[in-house]
Every structure is written in structure tokens, then in C-alpha cells.
Amino acid sequence: MLKSNLLLxxxxxxxxxxxxxxxxxxxxxxxQKDQINKFHTISDLENLRKGDLIKLYQKRVREIxxxxxxxxxxxxxxxRLGDLGxxxxxxxxxxLKKSVTATQExxxxxxxxxxELVPYADTEKIILTxxxxxxxxxxxxxxxxxxx
Numbered sequence: 009m010l011k012s013n014l015l016l017x018x019x020x021x022x023x024x025x026x027x028x029x030x031x032x033x034x035x036x037x038x039x040q041k042d043q044i045n046k047f048h049t050i051s052d053l054e055n056l057r058k059g060d061l062i063k064l065y066q067k068r069v070r071e072i073x074x075x076x077x078x079x080x081x082x083x084x085x086x087x088r089l090g091d092l093g094x095x096x097x098x099x100x101x102x103x104l105k106k107s108v109t110a111t112q113e114x115x116x117x118x119x120x121x122x123x124e125l126v127p128y129a130d131t132e133k134i135i136l137t138x139x140x141x142x143x144x145x146x147x148x149x150x151x152x153x154x155x156x
Contacts, residue, residue, distance in 0.1 A: 034105060035096045037078045040085040043071050047142050053135040061134045062126055066119050068141035073115055075148055077107065083151040 033039065044067050053061060075083065081092055089096045089104065126134060 034101050035089040037082055037087055037089075037104070038074050038085055042074045043085060044068060044142075044145065047146070048138065050135060050139060053138060058127060058131055058134070061131065061138065062122060064138050065126060065134060065141070066122050068138060068145060069118060069122065070115055071145055072141060072148070073118065074111055077111070079148060079152065083148055 048064070053064075056064070081087075089100055094100055129137075
């Protein structure tokens with residue numbers, strides 16, 4: 009009896025953790041995982057195969073498409089609506105969730121397009137585009153005020 013109560017309590021605890029763990033980020037514009045963690049030089053990229061370059065290309069497009077809509081609000085990951093003085097009410101949460109869902113659906117389509125079409129581009133142009141995207145990302149991270 010004690011073991012079954014203990015097991016039931018543990019399962020209930022895990023269920024609550026999962027529920028609150030998932031809703032915790034509903035009010036967040038974007039997370040750290042949406043951002044790239046390394047910038048490259050042209051020589052770094054010239055040593056990679058085309059398939060690896062395309063994966064880097066996709067990750068940079070992902071960050072740009074995810075963050076640009078909110079750039080006037082924040083360029084920092086993990087910022088919540090409430091951190092900016094926006095009420096975390098159901099209307100705002102619903103709007104943000106719709107935006108995140110629509111962005112994810114668009115990115116899924118974009119990634120397929122990149123996988124299917126970008127391999128036909130010259131490797132040099134893929135490299136130059138990755139470097140261009142990285143410059144955009146650096147500017148996005150600096151922010152509109154020009155400070156880190």
C-alpha cells in the first residue's frame with residue numbers, strides 16, 4: 009500500500025512538472041536554442057563539404073526568421089512578455105503562440121526548399137551567403153540601439 013501511494017505521488021509530481029515545464033516558455037519570444045553558437049571565417053567554410061554548408065545555411069536562416077519579427081522588442085533569448093511590460097494574459101499568449109507556430113511551419117517549408125534547391129548553387133555562393141547571414145545575425149544581436 010505504501011509503495012503504491014509513493015508511486016502514485018511520484019507520477020502525480022512528474023505530471024505537474026511536465027505541465028508547468030511546458031507552459032513556462034509560452035510567454036517567451038525565442039530561446040537560446042534558436043540561436044547559432046558559432047560564427048565562421050571564409051577559410052573555415054571552404055574546408056566543409058556542401059552538405060555541411062547547407063546545414064549551416066539552414067541554421068542561419070532559422071535564427072533570422074525566428075528573431076526578426078521581435079527585434080523591435082528584444083534581441084535577447086528567453087525574454088518573456090512580462091519582462092517588457094506586456095501583460096501575459098490569454099490574448100497576448102495566444103498571439104505569441106500563433107506566431108511561434110506559424111514561424112515553425114514556415115521554417116519547415118523553408119528548410120525543405122533549402123535542402124532541395126540550394127545544392128544546385130555554387131559552393132562559393134553558399135559560403136558567401138552564410139557569411140552574409142552571419143553578419144546579419146551579428147547586427148541583430150547588437151540590437152537596434154547598437155549596444156550589446
